[in-house]
Amino acid sequence: MSAEFLLEARQVTKHYGKFVALGGVDLRVRRNTVHSVIGPNGAGKTTLFHMLTGTLGATGGSIAFDGQDVTREPAHVRVRKGMARSFQVTSLFPTLTVRENLRLAAQGVNARRAFNLWRSPQGHWSCAEMVDRVIERLGLRNQERTAAGSLSHGQQRRLEVGMALAAEPKAIFLDEPTSGMGIDDLDDMKTLIADLGRDYTVVLIEHNMGIVMDISHTVTVMQQGRVLVEGTPQSVRDDERVRTAYLGSMITGGRK
Template sequence: MSQPILDARNVVKRYGRFQALSGVDLRVMRNTIHSVIGPNGAGKTTLFHTLTGTVPLTAGSISFNGKEVGGMADHERVQLGMARSFQVTSLFPTLTVRENLRVAAQGIQPRKALHFWSKSLLHDAHAELIESILARLELTHCIDRVSSQLSHGQQRRLEVGMALAAKPQIIFLDEPTSGMGIDDIDAMKAIIQGLRADLTVVLIEHNMGIVMDISDTITVMQLGRVLVEGTPEQVKSDDRVRQAYLGNMITGGG
């Protein structure tokens, strides 16, 4: 049996007296799309924060490629091959698309990362990587545009590109289609599906049509715990999901 690329066990996160995560287990298999869904307040984004090192664990363990990373800082996890995007777009608004990607690529090299505003910014040492990311995200025609001038959909794609610039083995995408129109949603859906060919995707997504179409495994959370986990068909047919998560949104039923 193949081993998971990410194995989180009994993950607990407390903020004072409030327990946001209560013993969450998550096993993510390599080269799959694993979606995490649930009502508002279920703990999805908090789980992402703990898995990627944005916030520290209260208890539990997180193993990546067999290595314990639960005590590591976020930048250390990035260097091991873990990258993420955020629900709110976070770009360098005054830099071009090319420069945003170059900064992200330099960020995985600690000594260079400290000097990304220096002359090295003018010298593209990552041209091949940047060009491949732009082609993958269909942003080649925007390479010299300032990121603040991009459409919302293009900005969301660029943020995924910045995560890809770290050359990850696993990428965490938090609501990548948030605020998008139909055409941009379809484009992002195709991009996420394409990522599975050479890396692993962990996805938080409110659009149930996308989740059901592209996921290999779905974890349903409720009140900081795992409620159900399975294939899209298993999740659709589970009565607990219908009761806890507006079943008509997932199953198409009433």
């Protein structure tokens, strides 16, 4: 595996009986870039995400992360190796504050921190410095004492990204982070993801073509469980196979 690439999947397959959800996917993700995976519903994007992050096991192929074979490693082991992810459905502790949600995410990476139930989270155990850095990056300083369930939808989605950051990952996998957002929140999320790409490797599933084309370094287009096209946003936008297959005029939503 080249040091240039943090993540490399080779001929990854996923079968459910006779149904082939993924039919041999190759994916190489460069370090400190935003790499977007797009395609219509049923293309296999989320299945691929689940296998890359360990939520699902692969039927065949291999997955390497930071030079190590993680093909058969469970999700919690991959988190400790530097993978973190968000989900399509927001998964927060709604009655806990922004700060408490982030603290729990930071503590959860280390088993000694996560299961130390006999002392309050003081000093080193509170992960205060990490939590403060993430809050600033998310732009949620004014809401740090607010219960997560009282945040706007856009703020909740940003907080979920922050919980992935609190795990101090090498790569962040974001599954449709702008889903359900109003137009006022989209720019904040787009700015946040683009900023993350400078310090982390970001793998993104996203349906908003404007965002994908504006912030991605590489775009992988999937169709029917396989990679159809991969390249720069401009090359994907201009590829006739992509237009003909399923994106049509949607692809023009990105900046020229």
